[in-house]
Amino acid sequence: MKEILKWYREFHAIPEVGWKEFKTTEKIASILEEMGVGYERFSEMTGIIAEIGQGDEVIAVRADIDALWQEVDGVWQGNHSCGHDANIAMVLGAILYLREKPLKKKIRFIFQPAEEKGEGALALIEKGVMEQVTHLFGIHLRPIEELPLGKVSASIRHGAHVSLIGKVEGIDAHAARPHQGKNSLDVIVALHQLLNTIYIDPSEACSVKLTKVIAGGESINIIPGAAEFAIDVRAQKNDVLAKIRTQVEHIINHLEELFGNKIDWEWSGYTPAAEVSHEAEKVAEGAIKSLLGEEGFAPSVVTPGGDDFHFYTIKKPQIKASMIGVGANLQPGLHHPKMNFDQSALVQGAQILAETIHRA
Known part of the structure; x- marks a missing residue:
C-alpha cells in the first residue's frame, strides 16, 4: 500500500x-x-x-x-x-x-x-x-x-550480550626501575590469557574477548600504573551467558589478589537472548x-x-x-x-x- x-x-x-x-x-x-x-x-x-x-x-x-x-x-x-x-x-x-x-x-x-x-x-x-x-x-x-x-x-x-567495563589501578614507574611500580599491563596481559581459558561446551555458540585497552601516554619510558579495559561477552542462550559471567568475575578477583592491583569493574549493556x-x-x-x-x-x-x-x-x-x-x-x-x-x-x-x- x-x-x-x-x-x-x-x-x-x-x-x-x-x-x-x-x-x-x-x-x-x-x-x-x-x-x-x-x-x-x-x-x-x-x-x-x-x-x-x-x-x-x-x-x-x-x-x-x-x-x-x-x-x-x-x-x-x-x-x-x-x-x-x-x-x-x-x-x-x-x-x-x-x-x-x-x-x-x-x-x-x-x-x-x-x-x-x-x-x-x-x-x-x-x-x-x-x-x-x-x-x-x-x-x-x-x-x-x-x-x-x-x-x-x-x-x-x-543472542544474549553483556559488556564489562573495568579499570586497573597501580603505580607508575620509570621504565628503568620497574620494581618501584605496579604495572597495569601485567594485569591486562594475564587477563587476556585467562579469558582464553574459559571453556564452554563447544556445541554452544558463545564468545568472550578483550575489546578495549587504554594505557600509557606519550612517554614510552613510563610503566603505566593505570589501564582501562572492556570485555565483550556473547552467547546464544541466557544460561550460558550467566556461566561465562561467573567465570569472568572469578578471573578478575583472582588477578586482583595475585598482582595486588585494585581492579574496579561493572557489568553494562546487558541484553537477554x-x-x-x-x-x-x-x-x-x-x-x-x-x-x-x-x-x-x-x-x-x-x-x-x-x-x-x-x-x-x-x-x-x-x-x-x-x-x-x-x-x-x-x-x-x-x-x-x-x-x-x-x-x-x-x-x-x-x-x-x-x-x-x-x-x-
Whole structure:
C-alpha cells in the first residue's frame, strides 16, 4: 500500500537517537489521528501506545523507533541503518489492515524508544505496558544472508550480550626501575590469557574477548600504573551467558589478589537472548504460509545480534512472544551506514503481521 511506503520515507527522513525521538513520536501520533486510532503518550519520555479492539486479554505488538548515531560520508548523524523506520511503517500498516476487522481481543501497539540503548523495553515495562498481555509480537527486516526477499521467518532467535567495563589501578614507574611500580599491563596481559581459558561446551555458540585497552601516554619510558579495559561477552542462550559471567568475575578477583592491583569493574549493556514461545511462533508460521505459501516460509533465524524486545519475556515470562523476520534483500548489512533494502517487503511484512495478530 502506498501509505506504508510513504510513512517509511517520512520516518527515514527524521532519524533520532534513543530518548530523543521527538519528531518521530509526533509523526506517529499524527498518523494515528488520521486513522482515527486512540493513543496515549508519556509526559516525561518519548514513545507512544495505541490500542484498537475490545476485551480483557491483550495482544501486544512492538515497534522500536530510535535510530543509530553514526558516521555517514564523513558526517556524524542520526541514521536508520538498523531499519527501525521500516519497523514503524510495518506496524502502522498492520493497524491499517486491522482497524476494520472484527476483533475479539484488544490489540496494543507499542512504539518503543531507546532500543539501541537497551533501555526502552525496561522503561515501558515499568510503565505497565504489559498489563493483561497474553501474546507479544515484533517484526524486523533481516540481512540478505539470513533471508532473501520473499522469505519470512516466524521467529528471530537473538543472542544474549553483556559488556564489562573495568579499570586497573597501580603505580607508575620509570621504565628503568620497574620494581618501584605496579604495572597495569601485567594485569591486562594475564587477563587476556585467562579469558582464553574459559571453556564452554563447544556445541554452544558463545564468545568472550578483550575489546578495549587504554594505557600509557606519550612517554614510552613510563610503566603505566593505570589501564582501562572492556570485555565483550556473547552467547546464544541466557544460561550460558550467566556461566561465562561467573567465570569472568572469578578471573578478575583472582588477578586482583595475585598482582595486588585494585581492579574496579561493572557489568553494562546487558541484553537477554530470545525466549521464543512455540505457540506464538506457530501462530506467525500459519499467517506466513497463508499469505506466501510453503515456499515463502523460512526456518527460525538464529543470530548473535541482540534486541531489547526480549526483556519483555524475561521480566514477564508468562507472555507468549515471537519476533517475525522479514526478508528484504537487505545489504550490505544491519548497522552499515549505507544499508538499503527492497521496500516492497514493507507491505508484505505489514500484511503478515496483521494476519498474525488476527489469528492470535
